Amino acid sequence: MSGRDEVLDEDGAEIARPAGDEDLHDDSVPQRFRSRIITLNSYISVNVKRKRAWGMKIGELSRASGASPRSLRYYEELGLISSVRQPNGYRDYDEATVGVVSTIKSLLDLGFPMTLIERVLPCTGDAGPIEGECSGIMARVAEIRDEMDDKAHRLLETRDALTAFLSQQPS
């Protein structure tokens, strides 16, 4: 173990060159860079111990979330999810993104238009720091909640009507 061996990811790409302790005490390394080296070292050690230097590529996230790569790029374009780029230009997603995508899919499932999700997600903090004024969007969300109440009631009525209808049918 030289401490200077290349660190490779699962695909064999070089991801970083870990600095050994000698670098931290070597006067050739300006002290203003040492904190960065320490940060890099801890980042590398954490990820290498997890046997994974990077997060997940779009294909993995796609399989894990059930969303198509096309959708994932679209969500990212809308700012719903984010990613960093690997040296090769490939998107690198944090594992936590799977949860955000699940949220998006759930809202989409419930009939929320992408345009609304685009404005609501930033207010949940899931897609990053809460920014902007959310009051307007929250008012709209409350409106939708009330509409849901109506739909729920009508749905129950229809269900009961169907039950009554079925019980009248001859066996």
Added chain:
DNA sequence: CTTCTAACA
């Protein structure tokens, strides 16, 4: 084979 961007029968 996978990903990327841009564009559209």
Added chain:
DNA sequence: TGTTAGCA
């Protein structure tokens, strides 16, 4: 949102 083209 899918799909396809042309690269890397």
